[in-house]
Amino acid sequence: MFELGRVEEASSDVRELRSGSPPWHVDQAPFPRTPILADTRCDVVVVGAGITGSFVAEALTRRGHSVVVVDKLMPGRGSTAASTAMLQWEIDTSLSELSDMYGFEKAAGLYRRSFTAMTDLTAFVDALGASCHFTPRSTLYLGSADTGLAGLSAEHALRERAGLPGALLDRGALADTFRMIRPAALLSPGSAEADPLCLSLNLLRTALLHGAVLVEDEVVAYDWTEGSAALTLASGPTIEAGHVVLATGYEMPDFLRSDNHRTVSSWCIATCPQSPGALWHDRVLIWEAATPYLYARTTDEGRIVLGGEDDDTQDAAEREAATPAKVARLLSKMRELWPAARYDVEYSWSAQFGETDDGLPLIGRVPGAPRMLAAYGYGGNGITYSFMASRILSALVEGEDRAWFGDYAIDRTTP
Ligand SMILES: Cc1cc2nc3c(=O)[nH]c(=O)nc-3n(C[C@H](O)[C@H](O)[C@H](O)COP(=O)(O)OP(=O)(O)OC[C@H]3O[C@@H](n4cnc5c(N)ncnc54)[C@H](O)[C@@H]3O)c2cc1C
Structure with missing residues (x-):
């Protein structure tokens, strides 16, 4: 069927990524590539x-x-x-916002479909036979100055009505369980992390x-x-x-x-491996109800990976030039949220991804x-x-x- 050339081997080194280097190391046999000759x-x-x-x-x-x-x-x-590979069923647009756009029934269906996709993805990776550090995790969606207890209570009520799992934590419960100071948070099971x-x-x-x-x-x-x-x-x-x-x-x-698509840049860092006591409860995936939002997870090696500071920078050189200031802001936000860790940065990188209005x-x-x-x-x-x-x-x-x-x-x- 195909007229094929000699199969060539390509190595799996990730360090050629243009703007910095993420912590994903793939120790794998090289990849066979096949030139198409006709x-x-x-x-x-x-x-x-x-x-x-x-x-x-x-x-x-x-x-x-x-x-x-x-x-x-x-x-x-x-x-x-x-990618930081926080594999979530929660969508960037909250269920409250999506309900305002499309009505509750449709928005709830979209959220339930995303939840089912994560359940199916978990089963799929299990059957794939290559774990790739895939680990089921809960998520902690932190309230902000704009979206405090009232906003997260409303979101939680909609999620419950849609049949989605999760618990609302007020300031006290959040501090007791996670030692984090925010007005409120939503704790939700059913997500995961992996080496992307x-x-x-x-x-x-x-x-x-x-x-x-x-x-x-x-x-x-x-x-x-x-x-x-x-x-x-x-x-x-x-x-x-x-x-x-x-x-x-x-x-x-x-x-x-x-018209419903644009590309944005995001900045990320990975710290040195932390001592076990320096990581937060249950190593949940953290993100927040703020714009731009901070996102954070841990790795098997005990690193903290965090990212955010998204903006519409399109040019790679501009993105790199912005990196020191972006990294400093990420670190300052994370230190405020979680002072218990050592924030020695061993990897920093940035890249673009696409997003839509909804x-x-x-x-x-x-x-x-x-x-x-x-x-x-x-x-x-x-x-x-x-x-x-x-x-x-x-x-x-x-x-x-x-x-x-x-x-x-x-x-x-x-x-
Ligand atoms: C910093 C950052 C953090 C992220 N964090 C998360 C996260 O925590 N969780 C999550 O779920 N998602 C996250 N994402 C998003 C997620 O990584 C992307 O949605 C996903 O990787 C997109 O994969 P893709 O295969 O569609 O695109 P890509 O991985 O970009 O692959 C596209 C491929 O197409 C090739 N290509 C393009 N044009 C051509 C052409 N003309 N001819 C031949 N080849 C071509 C490119 O070389 C490239 O290899 C993050 C993204 C970024 C940038």
Whole structure:
């Protein structure tokens, strides 16, 4: 079916990430890549070997489709390697805000679907047989000066009405259990943490074992008809397929424009490993009801990973120039919240990700481009939505549609 060249090996070193270095080290066999030497055809071409493309490739090959995955970089070296991988069912947009936008019933359905995606993702990783430091965690959503006890009480009441789990902690309960001083917090089970690069590469490796072909090349053009789609590689050949899946992270092709999408930059650090007593209760994933918000988790090595200070910086040089001030602010906020730790910074990095007005991803058919499917704009809980995208896009490839897919449609209108 494919005219293939010699399989080449690529190493798994993550340190080429442009703006700084995250703490994810992958000690794995090198990745086989296969040059495409002539025009070829397959069932589905996936563009992008980040965690989204890898989830999609795994799902499609497991269902028996022939799949080519194309990435211009080494797999996982886009935003995936930069992710702090707090795998949450809670959406960046609160249930209260989402209810204001779409009404309670729809908003509750969106939250429940995200909760189910996390439950399914947990079972999926368990079956994958590569733990990648995947650890179930609760989340602690901290109130702020703007969203205090009253705001979080209202959010909690809506979540209870939607059938979602969690407890409201007032200032006293939060201080007693977590030794953190804030007006209130929501403690919710059902989330997790993982090493995002390890997970992404293991998904891709599984897809390759199921017959996928990985090509290191840049896609420079796309074409489509009612019956098939095609793309052109920078090295010359074209690949024709039943469907093309775009999973190119924050780099969207020109023909795919959405007013509901923008890219933002986020800054992160990882501290030295802490002594066990210096980490907070139950190592919950921490985020907060503030803008920009701080997010923090721990790693198996006992590091504190924290991030935030998101803004709309687009230029890599500007992002790097801003890093010292961003890191200083992150440290100062975290020290105030959790003074018990040692804040020796061993890693700092920054990267871009896509987000949308309603905090929901863009997943589905590309408007005006038959046979082209895409997944973008996941915001803070990107990886939960990468998993959901793989389920939605696999179904669409197989001609199955569901009414709820429309909630994530690329051309949906937001209030
Ligand atoms: C700092 C930071 C912290 C984050 N924290 C979290 C978190 O805690 N929890 C969470 O769930 N999410 C988090 N996210 C978001 C999450 O990491 C992303 O949603 C997710 O990694 C996106 O994966 P992706 O595969 O879609 O994109 P990417 O990982 O960016 O992969 C896209 C790939 O497409 C390739 N590509 C692009 N254009 C082309 C082309 N023309 N030809 C060939 N290849 C191409 C790129 O080389 C790249 O490898 C965070 C993101 C950042 C940046």
